[in-house]
Amino acid sequence: MDELDSEIVRLLQTDARQSNREIARQLGIAPSTCLERVRALHRRGVIRGYHAHIDPAALNRNVQALVSVQVRPLSRAVIDAFKGFASGLPEVLHVFVLSGGDDFLLHVAVQDLDHLHAFLTDRLSKRGEITGFRTSVIFQQVSNTAPARLPTPN
Numbered sequence: 001m002d003e004l005d006s007e008i009v010r011l012l013q014t015d016a017r018q019s020n021r022e023i024a025r026q027l028g029i030a031p032s033t034c035l036e037r038v039r040a041l042h043r044r045g046v047i048r049g050y051h052a053h054i055d056p057a058a059l060n061r062n063v064q065a066l067v068s069v070q071v072r073p074l075s076r077a078v079i080d081a082f083k084g085f086a087s088g089l090p091e092v093l094h095v096f097v098l099s100g101g102d103d104f105l106l107h108v109a110v111q112d113l114d115h116l117h118a119f120l121t122d123r124l125s126k127r128g129e130i131t132g133f134r135t136s137v138i139f140q141q142v143s144n145t146a147p148a149r150l151p152t153p154n
Contacts, residue, residue, distance in 0.1 A: 065116055086106055
């Protein structure tokens with residue numbers, strides 16, 4: 001990605017609803033140049049898609065938590081099976097497969113603390129491969145919605 005591609009990506013991350021013409025105007029380039037650059041970013045897989053940023057409370061997801069999970073035995077089959085199970089749960093927003101002391105980190109969002117407790121006891125604790133889990137309730141979240149490209153190491 002060159003500097004122009006990086007600027008196009010930055011503008012789209014800030015507001016993906018901007019028109020091609022508006023992005024071109026902000027960058028001082030022709031709309032046709034901007035359109036071809038955006039298409040090339042899609043073809044190369046730099047831009048994977050667009051989404052709407054929704055308030056979790058509007059979806060009745062007032063409580064969010066991070067759940068660190070340990071599974072045994074550590075094998076590809078167990079990891080893949082648990083990853084598939086967890087990603088299919090409606091409460092789970094993200095599944096991260098980790099190295100270190102924890103094997104997974106689940107980002108969950110539920111109605112309230114009672115539903116979080118039910119999720120942990122009725123869904124997770126019943127899984128035989130889980131040897132332990134720890135839960136941290138999220139009080140506040142700050143996100144970098146427009147990360148810049150980092151320099152390449154020399």
